[in-house]
Amino acid sequence: MADDVKSKKDTFRERVAARYPSMDMDNEDEYYGNMGLLLDEFEGYEDNSRKMRESMSKSPVFAEMIVAARGQEDFDPIVWMVQNKGLDLQSLADDPDYAQKLADAHNSYLEKLAKQDEIEKQMAENMPASVQAVRSKAAEMGLSDEQAEEVIGSLYKIMDDLIVGKIDPAYFEMIAKGMNYNSAVETAREEGVAAGLSTKVEDKLRDISGKRERSSGRQSPVQERKPVRKFQNPFVAESYDD
Known part of the structure; x- marks a missing residue:
């Protein structure tokens, strides 16, 4: 009956399931990942077959030998050349x-x-x-x-x-993006560190400036000068008099 005839889609999925018995057919990432690998394998065979045909077309003797070798487990090309080409x-x-x-x-x-x-x-x-x-x-x-x-x-x-x-542009793009990503992360990290340091410097200077303004606003009688206290500058290694 017509209803019992499997669709091409069902037939294909059965063949895939038989080839990859452990694969979850409903997992799209896994399914298309395996289909991609299968297509890569097919394209590899296709490319090798094309190169073989090109080689055979350039050398009729080689083509004859390949045809003769089919189905012969103990095929010896030297013996074949002696027997068939008078080597x-x-x-x-x-x-x-x-x-x-x-x-x-x-x-x-x-x-x-x-x-x-x-x-x-x-x-x-x-x-x-x-x-x-x-x-x-x-x-x-x-x-x-x-x-x-x-x-x-x-x-x-x-x-x-x-x-x-052979260089697959898709793999080239993937690696290039990965390299740019790492570079972007490093740049962002460096910029973040620089921005953070700049903010700390500005805050420190603002804090020091505020203290000096508050100090200058008070009127105090002139007193005997006392020994100068050393103030450690947070931005340089040396000390200066405050």
């Missing part, structure tokens, strides 16, 4: 220029391997402290575990994009 490995080995290219490529691989080992070592050392710091900051900000994970996911997305030369 002569012995001739390549006897070619000094090509042999040097292979040696340089191997050295490059070893350098990358060494860097990877160093990166993994630093990650193992830094990650525990970073995780604890992030958890503490999330608790301080009142964020739930899901919200904290969403923020961390966004950080990794930024990192992945930067590696391939």
